[in-house]
Structure formats: C-alpha cells, structure tokens
Amino acid sequence: GQNIDQPTEMTATEGAIVQINCTYQTSGFNGLFWYQQHAGEAPTFLSYNVLDGLEEKGRFSSFLSRSKGYSYLLLKELQMKDSASYLCAVRVGLTGGFKTIFGAGTRLFVKA
Amino acid sequence: DGGITQSPKYLFRKEGQNVTLSCEQNLNHDAMYWYRQDPGQGLRLIYYSQIVNDFQKGDIAEGYSVSREKKESFPLTVTSAQKNPTAFYLCASSRSTGKSPYEQYFGPGTRLTVT
Numbered sequence: 001g002q003n004i005d006q007p008t009e010m011t012a013t014e015g016a017i018v019q020i021n022c023t024y025q026t027s028g029f030n031g032l033f034w035y036q037q038h039a040g041e042a043p044t045f046l047s048y049n050v051l052d053g054l055e056e057k058g059r060f061s062s063f064l065s066r067s068k069g070y071s072y073l074l075l076k077e078l079q080m081k082d083s084a085s086y087l088c089a090v091r092v093g094l095t096g097g098f099k100t101i102f103g104a105g106t107r108l109f110v111k112a
Numbered sequence: 113d114g115g116i117t118q119s120p121k122y123l124f125r126k127e128g129q130n131v132t133l134s135c136e137q138n139l140n141h142d143a144m145y146w147y148r149q150d151p152g153q154g155l156r157l158i159y160y161s162q163i164v165n166d167f168q169k170g171d172i173a174e175g176y177s178v179s180r181e182k183k184e185s186f187p188l189t190v191t192s193a194q195k196n197p198t199a200f201y202l203c204a205s206s207r208s209t210g211k212s213p214y215e216q217y218f219g220p221g222t223r224l225t226v227t
Contacts, residue, residue, distance in 0.1 A: 048213035
C-alpha cells in the first residue's frame with residue numbers, strides 16, 4: 001500500500017531551527033512536496049524534491065533520500081507566523097496518470 | 113488575478129439532501145482534484161481529473177460524484193449515500209505537462225455541515 005508518516009505535533013521556540021521528518025512507502029514515486037497549512041485555510045506549496053539532496057529556499061530547506069524513503073523540512077529563524085501544519089505529500093505515477101498522496105500533517109507550535 | 117475559487121465557504125444541509133460544491137480555476141490547468149480533510153487525517157483524495165471529460169475515483173469516492181465538462185470547472189456532488197459528509201472540502205488544480213514540479217494550487221475550501 002501507499003503510506004506516509006510524519007510526527008503529529010512539534011513545538012519549537014521563536015528564532016530556533018526545527019526539522020520535520022517524513023517517511024514514505026509508495027510505488028511509482030514521482031516527487032515529494034511540502035505544503036504549509038494555517039488553521040482553517042488552504043495548503044500552500046513550500047518545496048519540491050525529485051532527486052536526492054537538499055533544496056534551499058530562503059528560511060526553508062527540504063531534503064530527500066529516495067533509497068531510504070525519507071524527507072525532512074528544515075525551518076530556520078522560526079517566526080510566530082510559522083505556527084501551522086506542514087504536510088508531506090508524494091506524487092505517484094499510475095496507469096493513465098498521476099496522483100498525490102498526503103500525510104496527515106505535522107502541527108508546529110512556535111512559542112515566544 | 114489567476115486562482116482557484118470555491119463557494120460557498122460554509123454550507124449547511126439536512127441529512128438526505130444532495131449538495132453540490134463548486135470549484136472554478138482560471139490558471140489554465142489541465143488537472144483538478146477534490147480532497148476531504150477531517151481533523152487529524154490529512155487530505156484524502158475523492159476524485160481527480162487529468163483532462164476535460166475524464167475523471168478517476170480517488171481513495172474515498174463512495175457517496176460522491178463529479179463532472180468535468182469544462183477545463184475551468186470541476187463540481188463535486190455530495191450525495192445522500194455518503195455516510196459521514198460533514199468535513200472540510202478542498203479543491204485543487206495543477207499543470208500536468210511541461211516543466212515540473214506540478215505543485216497543486218488549492219481553493220479556500222468549503223466547510224460542509226450536515227445535520
């Protein structure tokens with residue numbers, strides 16, 4: 001089956017660094033996404049990895065190891081506005097198309 | 113402004129009634145998706161469409177129906193057969209050709225309450 005695991009909740013302090021892990025077991029891997037979702041709002045795209053390694057985008061970085069089925073999202077210089085859920089999602093290829101499978105999300109609380 | 117819209121934001125219905133949620137995009141995306149989000153369960157795929165006049169069932173299609181008669185529109189009908197319809201419904205679209213990453217753009221969502 002297709003499965004994505006990530007921690008349910010994490011807490012970190014303003015100004016610090018936090019790493020949110022994601023492990024996946026899927027077939028037909030075609031890329032891994034991270035989305036941010038504030039409470040009651042729609043998810044917004046943060047990052048994408050399709051090859052092994054680190055992708056950096058400002059305060060956010062995402063890492064992928066396809067052989068280990070593992071990714072992490074690194075958030076630096078945390079701000080209060082970073083309090084949100086972070087969704088790990090894997091795009092998989094199917095006969096006739098693609099679909100994206102989402103993890104349950106990690107709720108991040110940033111405290112002062 | 114390009115984007116994806118869903119209306120209404122909040123919807124209330126009585127049990128036994130069908131209800132249709134609208135989703136419109138002007139991003140010229142070929143692919144569109146419907147998800148359901150329940151607390152602590154992340155996004156679950158209901159239906160998706162890669163191209164006009166074609167759609168496929170997702171992981172939890174029972175009790176739902178869709179149509180894709182126009183590229184811009186992908187309405188979802190929640191039927192009375194859906195046993196637990198109260199949820200937050202999200203529509204999304206993405207490119208499916210050209211340069212990746214094919215990220216999904218989400219509408220603001222419709223919170224459906226059935227009593």
